[in-house]
Amino acid sequence: MITRRNFLASTAAAIPAVSYLSMAQQAFADTPKNLLVVAQQLDNMTTLDPHVSFEATGSEIIGNMYQQLVSPNPENPDVVDADVAESWEASDDDKMFTFKIRDGIKFSSGNELTAEDAAWSLRRTVKLNKSPAFIISQFGFTPENVDEMIQATDPRTLVIKTAEPTSIGFLVYCLSANIGCVADKQTVMANEVDGDMGSAWLDKNSAGSATFMLNTWRPSDAVVLTVNPHAGYEGPIERVMLRHIVDPASQMLMLTKGDIDIARNLTAEQLESVKSDDSIKLLRKQQASIMQLSMNVSHDKLSDPKVWEAVKWAIDYQGIKDNILGDTYEVHQSFVPNGLPGALNDTIFTQDIDKAKSLLAEAGYPDGFEIELDHYSAQPYPDIAQAVQANLAEVGIKAKLISGENRQVLTKMRARQHQMIISAWGTDYFDPNANADPYIINKDNSDDATSKPFVWRSHFQDDELIAMAEDARDEKDPAARIEKYLELQKKFVHASPFAIMFQKTATVAMRDNIDGVILAPLPSNNSYEEVTKT
Amino acid sequence: MLVDIENLRITFENNGKRFEAVSGVSFKLEARQKLAIVGESGSGKSITARALMRLLPAQAQVTADRMLFDGIDILSQSEREMRKLRGGRAGFILQDPKYSLNPVKTIGNQIAEAWLTHNKGSKKEARDAALNLLEQVMIRDPQLVLNAYPHEISGGMGQRAMIAMMLAPNPSLLIADEPTSALDASVQAEILRLIDELVDTRDMGLLLISHDLPLVSNFCDKVSVMYMGQIMEELAAKDLAQAAHPYTKGLLNCLPSLDEPRGDLPVLTRDPQWLEEQAQ
């Protein structure tokens, strides 16, 4: 542990113990050069265990502490880069996949990273069977058969066998998610408590091989990362401190004052005003998170596809983006977010009041109808909901707004009690199927179905779309697979009760002396390891 | 001459209306002399006494041709000088000990405080003086009373404590504003006799404010009868029976008496005339 003396000695500003007044005159020094301070909302993060975590904030920190088998290429979404796995190949029958593990990687504990660690990590995900486990267990792994299906044949080779023939592209994309993180088996199992495979310990500690390791995590207060001594890192940063600052206004004030280097949750208006301040610069990246208006098909007024189409033509996407959302969202009208392979980025619908009215008339509602529209109470949703309400009113649909706390709205939707609802969906892994599956594949539409995907909540079941989605998923040839997903989306945008509207853009506001922050569509690939403070 | 007041006027001012409570009161008091000011409630007797020590609330305006206490012109004194007079040269006893003693401080503490305000000395000496004073006022078990709180002692004992407190800085004048009205009859006589004795032994003057004519006449040299802010008549206490002014006679007639039975008591008819006579 760095003792305070040597830590301070290395920083320029040694703070003498002085009386209050002289402290006040000396402007509170900008943060020291070897410490990166980030203001972020850290309150919805339950764990830092890579094989259990499902929230965005948590997965970003995990991405900085653990290396995955493979990671998506930041520039070209269709390419996957080597990481812990140097190379990989599929067997002829597409049911056995061999990965070569890179040599010379060390965990923060100093242990060598071997194929056994990689195999054990994947098995751990399946056995714990927490929220993200489905990403890998969809390949036919169960806690019983996983030991036999995933093995390390020698310290440098990992062999994965799947039940059915599988496209290697699809498998590799799935392994780029955090469930593909390789953890230090020896350290974690040493902390196992009554058979939990060390999950209680790993919630609040780290055993990874990436640039940073966890120093402390005080929930709803701060997360401190320090450099992993065995990662061979030469950069200037010794310590990254994520401070939990809930209020965007406070984040804004501290950034302008220089007490923090990076602010992660500034609002659209604040980002607008910061453009004029040249001591602050912005880095933007479209995120794999889309916002849509879903219509509950079981509701009598919303069962007719013409009504879905009318709603899609009524919304003024560009007007809302320009006037309310600014740079925090882009217009996006299909379920595969831009930045992921196979994304359909064209704008199909623009506000066309007459078309919407004629469609409504055809559907039997010449003078519209009344409907309830649920939405989150956190900004910007109320503003968007009010704008959509105004748009729908123009075509005769009188929407009554019901706002609720995020989880409250989701609970209502999961219980199929909503009529119209504006909500967001985050993509789980770097593959078009990550959204195709929840938005389309609904095998059992009954109330007590075993699996209740996103589409199930809106009572929508279209066998033709489902067939197309499964066919695209299992397509072996990567290029043909992308083509099939584009076809699927072109049909989906018209044939589904989902008016997908926007895709979120994450903006990082930082002091001008900060460089090298990496922002990716999926939070698990964001990274501070190349950050420099001049 | 201890007290020399000529044409004292006190007016009260609240939201625009002026009310003259005392109009043209004059009286004199020699050292070792005892004067009683008697009148119905609202006649202005109590505020006259308080005006002498400038204890009136801010809204009261006090004017007088002459207002001297032991040769000192009260109206021109600064507040600091007045403080030396209050307690130091003149003591003030109020009506009901239950309210005029501080409920959250012990009796001994309040007497010692009075002593310390006007005498140099340590806390110990002050407490001894307090104990001694409590003995002088013939209070039962003074040591106990020293540490007792006002609600723990009876009305009579409370008034005795009050007297002890006011005599601590041994003033030359004692003003007693209806000292016995809140006490029951048996204790009243005792307290008045105590005041009388102490005033004599300490060669003090006494200004006794009361509404009980016969009671005060046994203790005082002169009696001054007040009505509606004016003095009707001043006469020696012993020849009270030969009072000249109709108001005084009216008051005396209203008194029921035990030894000779009388018909219905006559009701005092008030003659506005009485006020004009003084006005010129």
Place this chain on the structure above:
Amino acid sequence: MNRKVKSFAATLGSVLVTLFGLSVITFMIGRVMPVDPVLAAVGDNAPADVVAAARAEMGLDDPLIVQYWSYISNVLQGDFGRSVLTRNPVISDIAHYFPATLEMATLALLIATLLGVPAGIISAVKQGSLTDQIIRVVCIAGHSVPVFVLALLGLLIFYVGLDLVPGPGRQGVIYDGMVPSVTGLLLVDSLLAGDMGAFWDAVHHLTLPVLILAYFSMAYITRMTRAFMLDALKGEFIISARAKGLSGWSVVMGHAFPNVAVQLITVLALTYAGLLEGAVITETVFAWPGLGQYLTTALMNGDMNPVVGTTLIIGAVYVGLNLLADILYRVFDPRVA
């Protein structure tokens, strides 16, 4: 002797009943809230089997009474259950977060009293004068504006504008994690560790939130002090005190104020309880890792164990303060038997 025991038992009984009532209401609100507690545990994307397993583990499928009974029986053994968000036992969370709120609230109460009581006395003594009006306007203004407006304004003026105080947060980044937590009160811990740098840093960070909370709660203290003083100054014993030749101020402070001090005890107890609540909003604006923020986060995410636990603790503190006020009242006020 048994009268004392009986009255003590009665008060204890009432305290227990109050806490019991508190726990029932909070628990029911928790269960009635339309937020599916499992959502916070496994997230919206989790497949149905994971959701079912989580529900079973949290015992959400048993009838309400059973859930309440198992919860209360744990509470009686000091186990307030686990928070879904922090995965810690609620008790250890509260022990971690409460001192931060306590430190801010106590200092705020201290300052509110040191400023509020004299202001109340002065405005009572000078009743109706200009000073009286000004004091009352300034104090009441503090209570007429929502705390968050005061907080943001304070930050804008003193932090951004005049650079007199450091920004939100409880410690400068350099000192983060440097002071070993003994009592959890930063000022005390930094002194124990002999680290003056950290001490002054903590003082600077405390300045603005404490002043704002103090200003917000001063209105009640000043108003009550003024009312009590007006009442005491009307007492006859004030006249006898003046008749003893005491100076104006020694009459006010020596005789009127002791009567009032006793009554202020209950006012201060109520203010202190109110402060704990006022901290909820101040902590969001000042990013203060206190109980208020812990509670709001839990509430927003439907994480009910911390909500019930914290509300019980704040309720218990409130009831405790009232009890303390009653006891102090009996001890200090000679008039009460």
Place this chain on the structure above:
Amino acid sequence: MLADFRAWALDDLATSRRQAAWGRRYRIWLALKANPLAMIGLFIIVLCVLLAFLAPLLAPYDPAIQDLENRLARPSADHLLGTDELGRDILSRLLYGGRITLGIVVAVVVMVAPVGLAVGTIAGYFGGWVDKTLMRLTDVFLAFPRLILALAFVAALNPGVQSAILAIALTAWPPYARIARAETLTVRNSEFIEAVAMTGASPWRIILRHVAPLCVPSLVVRVTLDMASIIITAASLGFLGMGAQPPSPEWGAMIATAKRFILDQWWVALSPCIAILLVSLAFNFLGDGLRDVLDPKQD
């Protein structure tokens, strides 16, 4: 006309009960008039009620009309107080918002005062176990952190003005119950209550006709003082996103949404802040004035 009313009311020898009652009220009014701050307070409140009442006539625009083009515009000729984040005219929203805020206050008071009065008088009058249980119930709600119960309550129902009112009311009645009980206890064993009981009046009649009216003055004082904190609690709920929901122009919600751009478009948040400050100050001054006149000792 006024002159002879004054004379009639102030005549010491009131002939009828009505005259005596009016006499007392008139004297209270005179005493209140003497207090400048209370008068300012009363003036502001009356002004607000009028403005809120006449909002449809006075408001230059319909508060709900969005004009996304000139969003967050500075105060100008056509928008005296500027426009908010959806381009709606702030002045009109403030006027309509006045209705909601005053509505919340009145609704809470109308619910809280009678409940508090009833619980207090019944507990005070009957004593014994009735008193104990009612007082424990009051303690439970008093001990409950007000904002937190409101937050939990509002989260249970969906956020909105109604649930905010219910939540605030639920936590606001205990102090009234306590005051009413204290007042009843002082009156409980006075002779005139026993006299009325002697005439065979039922306990309910006694409480309603005799005890309750006595508690009214101190309740009136407490209500006026509480109005300010009701407004602030409603605003704080708005700040946490739990109070009145957009598009309602409730002042607290307006500040909450305007908080996001308080640095650059500060005027958007400023006007509702000043509105809340003024109304709360007004209620506090009036409350203080009433307390000095009606019942100086009262909390």
